[in-house]
Amino acid sequence: MVNLPQKPFFPHRHLLGIEGLSAPDIEILLQLAEAAVELSRQVEKKRATLRGRTLINLFFEASTRTQSSFELAGKRLGADVMNMSVAASSVKKGETLIDTAVTLNAMRPDIIVVRHAQAGAVHLLAKKVDCAVVNAGDGAHEHPTQALLDALTIRRNKGRIEGLKVAICGDILHSRVARSNILLLSTLGARVRVVGPSTLLPAGIERMGVEVFRDLQSGLKDTDIVMMLRLQRERMTGGYIPSAKEYFRFFGLDEDKLKYARPDALVMHPGPMNRGVEIDSMVADGERSLIREQVEMGVAVRIAVLEALAGHLPNG
Amino acid sequence: MVENEFPANASASSAIAHQPLALINARLIDPEALEERVGGVLIIDGMIRDLGAPVNPANLPVYARILDCKGDCVAPGLIDLRAFIGEPGAEHRETIATATMAAAAGGVTTILARPDTNPPVDEPAVVDFLLRRARGTGRVRVLPCAALTAGLAGIEIAEIGLLQQAGAVAFSDGARSIRNARVLRRVMQYARDFDALIIHHAEDPDLALEGVMNEGEFASRLGLSGIPREAEAIVLDRDIRLVRLTGARYHAALVTTTLSLDIIGQAKAEGLPVTAATSINHLTLNENDIGDYRTFLKLAPPLRHEDERRALVAGVASGLLDVIVSDHNPQDVETKRLPFAEAEPGAIGLETMLAAGLRLVHSGELSLARLIAAMTLGPAEILGLPQGRLKIGAPADLIRFDPDEPFIVDKHKLHSRCKNTPFDEARMQGIVKCTLVAGEVVYEAK
Numbered sequence: 169m170v171n172l173p174q175k176p177f178f179p180h181r182h183l184l185g186i187e188g189l190s191a192p193d194i195e196i197l198l199q200l201a202e203a204a205v206e207l208s209r210q211v212e213k214k215r216a217t218l219r220g221r222t223l224i225n226l227f228f229e230a231s232t233r234t235q236s237s238f239e240l241a242g243k244r245l246g247a248d249v250m251n252m253s254v255a256a257s258s259v260k261k262g263e264t265l266i267d268t269a270v271t272l273n274a275m276r277p278d279i280i281v282v283r284h285a286q287a288g289a290v291h292l293l294a295k296k297v298d299c300a301v302v303n304a305g306d307g308a309h310e311h312p313t314q315a316l317l318d319a320l321t322i323r324r325n326k327g328r329i330e331g332l333k334v335a336i337c338g339d340i341l342h343s344r345v346a347r348s349n350i351l352l353l354s355t356l357g358a359r360v361r362v363v364g365p366s367t368l369l370p371a372g373i374e375r376m377g378v379e380v381f382r383d384l385q386s387g388l389k390d391t392d393i394v395m396m397l398r399l400q401r402e403r404m405t406g407g408y409i410p411s412a413k414e415y416f417r418f419f420g421l422d423e424d425k426l427k428y429a430r431p432d433a434l435v436m437h438p439g440p441m442n443r444g445v446e447i448d449s450m451v452a453d454g455e456r457s458l459i460r461e462q463v464e465m466g467v468a469v470r471i472a473v474l475e476a477l478a479g480h481l482p483n484g
Numbered sequence: 485m486v487e488n489e490f491p492a493n494a495s496a497s498s499a500i501a502h503q504p505l506a507l508i509n510a511r512l513i514d515p516e517a518l519e520e521r522v523g524g525v526l527i528i529d530g531m532i533r534d535l536g537a538p539v540n541p542a543n544l545p546v547y548a549r550i551l552d553c554k555g556d557c558v559a560p561g562l563i564d565l566r567a568f569i570g571e572p573g574a575e576h577r578e579t580i581a582t583a584t585m586a587a588a589a590g591g592v593t594t595i596l597a598r599p600d601t602n603p604p605v606d607e608p609a610v611v612d613f614l615l616r617r618a619r620g621t622g623r624v625r626v627l628p629c630a631a632l633t634a635g636l637a638g639i640e641i642a643e644i645g646l647l648q649q650a651g652a653v654a655f656s657d658g659a660r661s662i663r664n665a666r667v668l669r670r671v672m673q674y675a676r677d678f679d680a681l682i683i684h685h686a687e688d689p690d691l692a693l694e695g696v697m698n699e700g701e702f703a704s705r706l707g708l709s710g711i712p713r714e715a716e717a718i719v720l721d722r723d724i725r726l727v728r729l730t731g732a733r734y735h736a737a738l739v740t741t742t743l744s745l746d747i748i749g750q751a752k753a754e755g756l757p758v759t760a761a762t763s764i765n766h767l768t769l770n771e772n773d774i775g776d777y778r779t780f781l782k783l784a785p786p787l788r789h790e791d792e793r794r795a796l797v798a799g800v801a802s803g804l805l806d807v808i809v810s811d812h813n814p815q816d817v818e819t820k821r822l823p824f825a826e827a828e829p830g831a832i833g834l835e836t837m838l839a840a841g842l843r844l845v846h847s848g849e850l851s852l853a854r855l856i857a858a859m860t861l862g863p864a865e866i867l868g869l870p871q872g873r874l875k876i877g878a879p880a881d882l883i884r885f886d887p888d889e890p891f892i893v894d895k896h897k898l899h900s901r902c903k904n905t906p907f908d909e910a911r912m913q914g915i916v917k918c919t920l921v922a923g924e925v926v927y928e929a930k
Contacts, residue, residue: 187705264818264821264822265822265823266821266822284823286823286824286825286826287706287707287708287777287823287824287825288706288707288708288776288777288823288824288825289823291776291777292777292821292822292823306707307707307708307823307825308707308708308709309706309707309708310707344707347704347705347707370703370704370710371699371700371701371703371704371710371712372699372700372701372702372703372704373701373704375701376701376704376705
């Protein structure tokens with residue numbers, strides 16, 4: 169535990185990734201999120217932290233849960249929330265990312281939450297606007313709020329993160345969730361391993377401080393947390409793996425394979441799940457699954473992030 | 485207008501074309517002997533007529549014009565085997581006027597123009613167009629490189645004989661790699677009959693397909709897809725085997741990995757007619773310079789790991805690599821101000837290649853003479869050009885530069901039409917003070 173000052177001070181203007189956050193920074197966000205869990209369970213769910221502020225959800229890629237949880241988080245803090253699905257609008261008319269950023273900036277928002285299919289796109293946008301920017305996923309780079317909600321979920325169930333063995337399994341290559349979780353959980357002292365077929369493991373991943381396994385039996389041995397990743401449908405047919413059937417046989421988590429982990433190991437998945445591809449329904453809906461709790465923590469963590477950034481907003 | 489700052493065909497200089505010009509008190513950098521000596525250069529009728537200690541005021545004809553170099557270096561003008569100069573078809577990115585202005589300011593006196601233009605240089609008429617445009621608007625020498633295959637499509641042999649007769653001095657598909665080994669084999673067989681030089685960009689397009697930077701830890705951290713070193717080595721290895729089969733003259737346009745150095749080394753040891761270049765970017769930058777997704781550092785082939793960079797420098801130092809190219813590739817704001825994966829690769833380099841190369845000299849990694857040789861004599865020998873050397877009877881394509889004078893690169897002061905330099909705001913040493921082509925001053929620093 170880190171001793172916090174009376175009013176926690178988060179020293180960053182944007183949340184672009186877990187990279188660059190220190191353990192105390194993460195601790196501030198998790199503590200704010202703990203409080204936000206309580207807030208969301210009350211009848212009166214609103215605070216006035218962001219009253220009068222404008223939050224724009226700028227999603228260049230479709231998303232249900234991330235976008236709606238940012239929307240709820242913004243509204244619970246009293247902000248005006250605008251959802252923009254850019255995939256359907258100006259990009260098709262040839263407007264570039266930077267044009268979009270400059271246009272939105274002129275409308276004087278206070279916070280922009282961005283998801284984009286390209287790694288680095290959110291950093292690029294952050295350089296062109298005056299408001300706070302939150303990365304809601306950029307290509308295969310980072311998805312920091314997902315890693316924060318995963319950490320919060322783990323800590324509430326295991327009481328700690330330091331010293332836990334966490335296996336992140338599946339399509340590591342294309343996963344921003346994996347990268348953010350590796351960075352965050354390692355920073356907090358967990359021992360992270362990645363498990364997947366070689367075609368879905370990025371080059372040099374072992375140099376990010378993780379152990380690498382290529383089968384679930386050895387990869388899950390002694391683990392406290394089994395985190396499954398989504399396998400995109402277009403990657404199931406011959407390019408990276410032979411078939412969904414073969415993938416499920418070797419890398420899909422069912423009750424038999426879960427036995428390789430510790431008896432008290434818990435199962436997570438960032439969603440949306442492909443049941444019968446990377447995870448079996450018996451496990452996904454079983455008593456060791458934290459998947460639904462992850463969704464609840466998602467709203468809490470996004471409230472926490474918005475609160476933390478509130479101290480640096482324009483005209484603040 | 486920048487183009488008119490230093491008129492290429494100024495009447496004043498034409499009027500005194502026959503007046504001898506003597507550069508005195510210079511550090512002469514001789515790329516053939518790989519050594520330096522103190523002395524001067526006497527230029528008459530655009531040619532080097534005398535060299536070294538004898539060229540001093542006591543020995544000169546009274547009517548000679550004297551330029552006191554005050555201890556600065558004098559070397560042959562640089563020869564760049566890989567530059568995209570915009571014409572025809574991409575005049576919004578570069579023109580022969582702007583490219584050759586940048587070249588003159590950077591000490592480059594001969595440019596081999598990339599053929600992957602629009603239309604491509606696959607017809608004699610386009611070669612003729614380039615030569616005429618260069619005569620009319622160029623400040624330095626521009627040599628056409630023609631396509632290897634029709635339309636750069638990698639399917640049918642280009643009209644190598646006719647293109648050569650029209651004035652093409654080398655053949656290349658530019659930044660494209662020929663995928664089909666049968667096509668390349670036939671191209672090589674055919675080119676050999678004309679003793680035509682083949683310049684090939686070795687990269688397996690399938691292996692490199694989705695990649696946007698060097699494969700490895702750094703790409704994985706950035707979440708960008710990588711290009712393995714093998715994409716280059718596999719094609720280069722295939723090419724060398726086809727050279728062995730056909731006997732064609734082959735120049736590897738731009739190699740960036742230790743794997744390629746091994747392949748080139750073995751080919752040379754066997755005595756095959758093979759030469760190779762690397763770029764100034766790959767010698768002075770590495771993948772980490774991409775930093776926070778800087779698209780000006782997105783290149784093709786990509787910047788590699790620091791170990792590869794050091795091996796490339798050692799390759800130039802030993803002479804294994806014959807040539808350093810600028811790989812000048814102007815890209816405008818619309819193609820660079822994008823997310824990294826969507827941005828076009830390429831960087832401008834004509835104007836900064838000498839100063840960037842001098843970084844290696846100042847850091848002790850390379851001798852000055854070796855650096856100059858890889859930018860002058862090396863390319864001259866490959867193309868069979870008389871320039872690129874300090875020798876009596878050679879064309880007086882010369883540069884005067886102070887290798888030590890510091891400056892900070894300011895992209896707005898560069899002469900290229902595009903400003904995508906990977907060295908913006910970099911501290912460098914080495915300023916070109918004067919550039920001569922055939923004895924005529926085409927650039928003078930203010």
